[in-house]
Amino acid sequence: MRQKRIRQATREAMAAAGVIIGPTPLMLTKKTVSLEIGSGKGRFITDLAKDHPDALFLAMEININVCYRIMQKKQEMGLDNLLIILGDAKELDQYLPPASVDRLYLNFSDPWPKARHHKRRLTAPAFLDLYDKVMKKHGIIQFRTDHEGFFEDTLMTVHGRYAITDIRYDLPPGPYMTEYEEKKRADGPIYQLTLEVK
Numbered sequence: 001m002r003q004k005r006i007r008q009a010t011r012e013a014m015a016a017a018g019v020i021i022g023p024t025p026l027m028l029t030k031k032t033v034s035l036e037i038g039s040g041k042g043r044f045i046t047d048l049a050k051d052h053p054d055a056l057f058l059a060m061e062i063n064i065n066v067c068y069r070i071m072q073k074k075q076e077m078g079l080d081n082l083l084i085i086l087g088d089a090k091e092l093d094q095y096l097p098p099a100s101v102d103r104l105y106l107n108f109s110d111p112w113p114k115a116r117h118h119k120r121r122l123t124a125p126a127f128l129d130l131y132d133k134v135m136k137k138h139g140i141i142q143f144r145t146d147h148e149g150f151f152e153d154t155l156m157t158v159h160g161r162y163a164i165t166d167i168r169y170d171l172p173p174g175p176y177m178t179e180y181e182e183k184k185r186a187d188g189p190i191y192q193l194t195l196e197v198k
């Protein structure tokens with residue numbers, strides 16, 4: 001999806017506002033750490049951070065213009081328990097210590113429908129290898145999408161690798177939804193997979 005360019009969204013301005021631009025190793029100060037990769041404009045992760053002030057939340061987003069929106073939300077909501085990373089999931093292990101993440105959220109990741117692009121999906125095996133490095137044992141991975149093919153392929157990819165604790169083929173609306181989910185609910189079912197790291 002093409003994103004509108006925001007003139008003020010420069011790496012310098014965002015670094016000055018506390019956005020992490022690395023890769024750089026992070027010192028995680030709280031016991032419970034939740035990470036969302038591909039946070040888009042950030043509604044899901046900022047709402048979670050607002051409701052759970054004692055936990056630490058990390059939003060990783062590769063697109064500088066949408067990342068700027070997360071930064072604006074963080075400022076408006078006065079969240080001091082949310083770290084925003086302007087970066088690529090490919091470099092996740094250069095930011096996060098091993099076994100440091102309790103919950104990982106993959107919300108409406110790009111489905112990359114063409115077979116030759118499947119390796120770019122955030123649930124492709126190379127990404128799962130990275131997640132396995134930073135996730136705690138028994139950590140939870142939650143994957144949500146509106147794309148049936150992407151969901152079914154992901155189910156096959158994770159089979160045997162993680163414990164599948166929940167599968168939803170028509171997830172009802174919940175308290176934490178992304179901007180994309182709000183729009184896409186009108187078009188059809190939302191799928192969700194919950195996994196536990198072994």
Ligand SMILES: C[S@@+](CC[C@H](N)C(=O)[O-])C[C@H]1O[C@@H](n2cnc3c(N)ncnc32)[C@H](O)[C@@H]1O
Nearest residue numbers: 038039040061062063088089107108178179180
């Ligand atoms: C379809 S959008 C969904 C955004 C948001 N999760 C939502 O549901 O509204 C996918 C997002 O993932 C981001 N993204 C894609 N590949 C990424 C990567 N390798 N690392 C970090 N973010 C990525 C994109 O820039 C985009 O903002």
